Amino acid sequence: MNAEALTFALAGNPNAGKTTLFNALTGLRQKVANFPGVTVERKTGRWNIGGTTVHLIDLPGLYSLDASSIDEEIARKVLSGEAAGVEEPKVVIAVVDATNLERNLYLVTQILERGTPLVLAVTMVDVFEKQGHLLDFEKLSALLGVRAIPVDVRSGRGLSDLGKAAMDLANGPQGVRPLIAVPEDDANPVFRRYRFISGVVQEAVRHNDNDAHALSEKIDHVLTHRFFGLVILLFILLLIFQTIFSWAALPMDLLDHGFGALADAARAAMPEGILADLVSDGIIAGVGGVLIFLPQILLLFLFISILEDSGYMARAAFLMDKLMSRVGLHGKAFLPLISSFACAIPGIMATRTIEDRRDRFATIMIAPFMSCSARLPVYTLMIAAFFSTQTIAGFISLGAVLMLGMYFLGIAAAIVTAFVFKRTILKAPTPPFIMEMPPYRMPNIRTVLQNMLERSWLFVKRAGTVILAISIILWALAYFPRTQAGGDTGAGAAGASSTEVLAESRQLEHSFAGMLGRAIEPVIQPLGFDWKIGIALIASFAAREVLVSTLSIIYNVGKEANEESETLLSAIRGARHDDGSPAWTPLTAVTLMVFFVLAMQCMSTVAIVRRETNSWRWPLFMVVYMTFLAYAAAFVTYQGGKLLGFG
Amino acid sequence: MTKPAEEQILTDNCRDARSVPLSTIEPGASVRVVDVDASGRVGRRLQEMGLVPGVEIRVVKTAPFGDPFELRLLGYKLAIRRSEAAHVLVMPV
Numbered sequence: 001m002n003a004e005a006l007t008f009a010l011a012g013n014p015n016a017g018k019t020t021l022f023n024a025l026t027g028l029r030q031k032v033a034n035f036p037g038v039t040v041e042r043k044t045g046r047w048n049i050g051g052t053t054v055h056l057i058d059l060p061g062l063y064s065l066d067a068s069s070i071d072e073e074i075a076r077k078v079l080s081g082e083a084a085g086v087e088e089p090k091v092v093i094a095v096v097d098a099t100n101l102e103r104n105l106y107l108v109t110q111i112l113e114r115g116t117p118l119v120l121a122v123t124m125v126d127v128f129e130k131q132g133h134l135l136d137f138e139k140l141s142a143l144l145g146v147r148a149i150p151v152d153v154r155s156g157r158g159l160s161d162l163g164k165a166a167m168d169l170a171n172g173p174q175g176v177r178p179l180i181a182v183p184e185d186d187a188n189p190v191f192r193r194y195r196f197i198s199g200v201v202q203e204a205v206r207h208n209d210n211d212a213h214a215l216s217e218k219i220d221h222v223l224t225h226r227f228f229g230l231v232i233l234l235f236i237l238l239l240i241f242q243t244i245f246s247w248a249a250l251p252m253d254l255l256d257h258g259f260g261a262l263a264d265a266a267r268a269a270m271p272e273g274i275l276a277d278l279v280s281d282g283i284i285a286g287v288g289g290v291l292i293f294l295p296q297i298l299l300l301f302l303f304i305s306i307l308e309d310s311g312y313m314a315r316a317a318f319l320m321d322k323l324m325s326r327v328g329l330h331g332k333a334f335l336p337l338i339s340s341f342a343c344a345i346p347g348i349m350a351t352r353t354i355e356d357r358r359d360r361f362a363t364i365m366i367a368p369f370m371s372c373s374a375r376l377p378v379y380t381l382m383i384a385a386f387f388s389t390q391t392i393a394g395f396i397s398l399g400a401v402l403m404l405g406m407y408f409l410g411i412a413a414a415i416v417t418a419f420v421f422k423r424t425i426l427k428a429p430t431p432p433f434i435m436e437m438p439p440y441r442m443p444n445i446r447t448v449l450q451n452m453l454e455r456s457w458l459f460v461k462r463a464g465t466v467i468l469a470i471s472i473i474l475w476a477l478a479y480f481p482r483t484q485a486g487g488d489t490g491a492g493a494a495g496a497s498s499t500e501v502l503a504e505s506r507q508l509e510h511s512f513a514g515m516l517g518r519a520i521e522p523v524i525q526p527l528g529f530d531w532k533i534g535i536a537l538i539a540s541f542a543a544r545e546v547l548v549s550t551l552s553i554i555y556n557v558g559k560e561a562n563e564e565s566e567t568l569l570s571a572i573r574g575a576r577h578d579d580g581s582p583a584w585t586p587l588t589a590v591t592l593m594v595f596f597v598l599a600m601q602c603m604s605t606v607a608i609v610r611r612e613t614n615s616w617r618w619p620l621f622m623v624v625y626m627t628f629l630a631y632a633a634a635f636v637t638y639q640g641g642k643l644l645g646f647g
Numbered sequence: 648m649t650k651p652a653e654e655q656i657l658t659d660n661c662r663d664a665r666s667v668p669l670s671t672i673e674p675g676a677s678v679r680v681v682d683v684d685a686s687g688r689v690g691r692r693l694q695e696m697g698l699v700p701g702v703e704i705r706v707v708k709t710a711p712f713g714d715p716f717e718l719r720l721l722g723y724k725l726a727i728r729r730s731e732a733a734h735v736l737v738m739p740v
Contacts, residue, residue, distance in 0.1 A: 106695060106697070188685060190695060195699075213722075220724075226709075318726045325728075432692065432727075433728045
């Protein structure tokens, strides 16, 4: 990149069409990063204007420069050249929506008052004119003292004019700044700016009675209806979950097999020994175990992007705000929390739309209580082992009731902790709910796909190092110290023979993980867990579903068993303590499920919380408080259950 | 729903006897903004979003659980809670 290159910035209200314009101007020559020290996304791209390349910064969408949110503060800093690592932009391209000109021009007047050279890019002109309204661009330009250019991304209209105008401004005589007639009297500056805008709009726009958003109005009639609105919201959520679980199953299987094959190939390609074991069992199996959730995460991001881009996200927040505010949360927390039922990672990343920091953190802190898909194998295993045939009142499956109970337990824990946090460590008055409901539009396929890929890639990239590190640590815990028989477990033999399976089990028993399991046994004994379950708890910190494979190894079934394997189920049922009493009772199974609802058993979530809160304090706090809560709840379940005569 | 104290502050500044807080307006009605209490962050934000004296607002509807409500102004739609609407003093059109 040329150090001499000019820097331009793209500014505008949310929903003004800024992202679409940015994509059109820069194509795929983009870079996404964070502004240093904060989680505000910094998007930069290269814009080719008649052979000259300029840096284009996409500022976060904002309504004002008065810094009532972190986005606005960053934008103000960038415009004044105070943002670290960002050059002061020579020219600002202000994107305004023709159908919503008055409010969009508010930000423009603020930027003009700072004296920053500015070109106005007016979007949605076709929609506006189709309704018979007229916008006089020459008058608008004259009154604001800047060039106003109609742009339309789909037809490409105005894009080159926009570039030329910006270039002219950048190369033009410095010091000649656009003037704006905002009188400096003592009136409220906001009122003053709007008065000025109102004059401009009266001169430059000829409105008629047609509503530019008549269709949106009709759609809202149904989608925010006090009854049908809720029914449709529920239906949309069901559809999303149905799709995620059915569509993601196949690619997840493929990835699972793919990583298995990769691990085998890696082992075959390397001389037998620690390195081969590290690469195949530690790195590939560990990272692969997380990456198989990628199809789900991608799909979830796809749906979130569609909901955001179409304008529906704001409606969901509108519908649910009252319920959410009862626990001190914002309506915008609703969809991120619901998404967390599939996976907490997209949910946590989607909390970025919540402006208030404390509100956002409270939402992040409770998101992992939503029973995600990685808990399903654990629930399924426990139910299959102990509750598969029982029914309540003759026809209701006890397993189904238990499963539902676990979901409700998670929700209840989330509500209670949100309530507590909002009154203690994240104490703040209920943040205001002042939210634009943008007109509905057809989601732009490119914006949606780009959004989905960008966020998923961010997850892989940022969480990747933490996941890799934890995978290696967990692998080493189970691998060292080596037992005598350990040497001959490698060799990549297909179809594990029984001696090999036994050796594997013995290795785990005598490893550091095994020692840790024994060390924590006194602590987990009141929960009805022995040291073997302790090992599984430690190993499943990587990801919850690892519990299944770890139990398989411990009970000598071989790690290829899954949560429905009859061998594993009977091994669990038949497991004995040293004194011969059964290691598992139905009560132990329920206790384990309760523990998994509440415990922070997911290194990817820890990694993403670290990233989203920009500190290690929050993710560590999350691990500690969730583990404590899980322990307490499991303790009550087990001891209470015993008192009531179960188990 | 509205806090009496907030209403009091607003009615104190009131120059027109017909002015009432926006929070008391029922869906379907159109009103004109008389004043906005700018002492806090909320009032300031409402002003930035275009709730300034003279602007006409139509109250469109209330959310299913009674709050927030949806406003139409300057050709766009804005959702705010009734507690926030208490910062805005309006007059029937």
